[in-house]
Amino acid sequence: MLHVKLLALLIFAFKICQGQEVDIDRIKIAIRDTAHQYHYPKLIAEFVSQPQYFSMEKGINLYYGNLYAPNYKTFEFKAMTEFAPLVKKGRLRKAISVGEELFKENPVNLYLLLGLGYCYKQSNQTDKAELTREMAAVLIRAIEASGDGSSTEKAYKVISVNDEYTLMEKNNWTGKTRTSKKTQNSVFDVWEIKENTSxxxxEVLYNLKEKFIFPE
Known part of the structure; x- marks a missing residue:
């Protein structure tokens, strides 16, 4: 994983009204409706060009709508296996080249956006670094609006385990132990946090159109 040392220049604090409803069924209908303002291609086009103007509701539809996007893959590891090693080795030019190709495949990838933003910043590509930071901010706001992490009912909803770790790093939460429980379309992860007694x-959401057996 890209650890917090690599993300220190990009992670930033948000104060958000948490607990907005994430209605997956409604989102699925909206992003597939060509006449809807949240039709997924429309959201993507605005996201990659003007993320700074994204409302909270747009961000929520974009982030969770990715579960039902045409290019969605239940488990995608290219950002970790092809991109992250290059960043860790300091091969920033190659990392940017690989990262930008992965971005074309799916721009709604928080892990990738943060890594690319770091590469851009270190390479003095200020405009690209800022644009990438704004895109990452849209996704983080959507996650933080989904709950407060205090209970099963108020769990932070993420579409990738990587996003779970990213939110923990952003808030300087150190996980001591984790227990997991699978449901029909998600997995609940419950962490014991070093900095907090609670x-x-x-809740990691999946579109399980691909056959997969969760590890016990």
Whole structure:
């Protein structure tokens, strides 16, 4: 994983009204409706060009709508296996080249956006670094609006385990132990956090169109 040392220049604090409803069924209908303002291609086009103007509701539809986008893959590891090693080795030019190709495949990838933003900043590509930061901000706001992590009912909802770790790094939460429980379309992760005596809850949502057996 890209650890917090690599993300230190990009992670930033948000104060958000948490607990907005994430209605997956409604989102799925909206992003597939060509006449809807949240039709997914429209959201993507605005996201990659003007993310700074994204409302909270747009961000929520974009982030969770990715579960039902045509290019969605239940488990995608290219950002970790092809991109992250290059960043860690300091091969920033190659990392940017690989990262930008992965971005074309799916720009709604928080892990990739943060890594690319770091590469751009280190390479003095200020405009690209800022644009990428704004895109990452849209996704983080959507996650933080989904709950407060205090219970199963108020769990932070993420579409990738990587996003779970990213939110923990952003808030300087150190996980001590994790227990997981699978449901039909998600996995609940419950963390014991070093900095807090209360448990921290995440729900990792999946579109399980691909056959996969969760590890026990």
């Amino acid at each position: 448990a921290l809850y995440f």
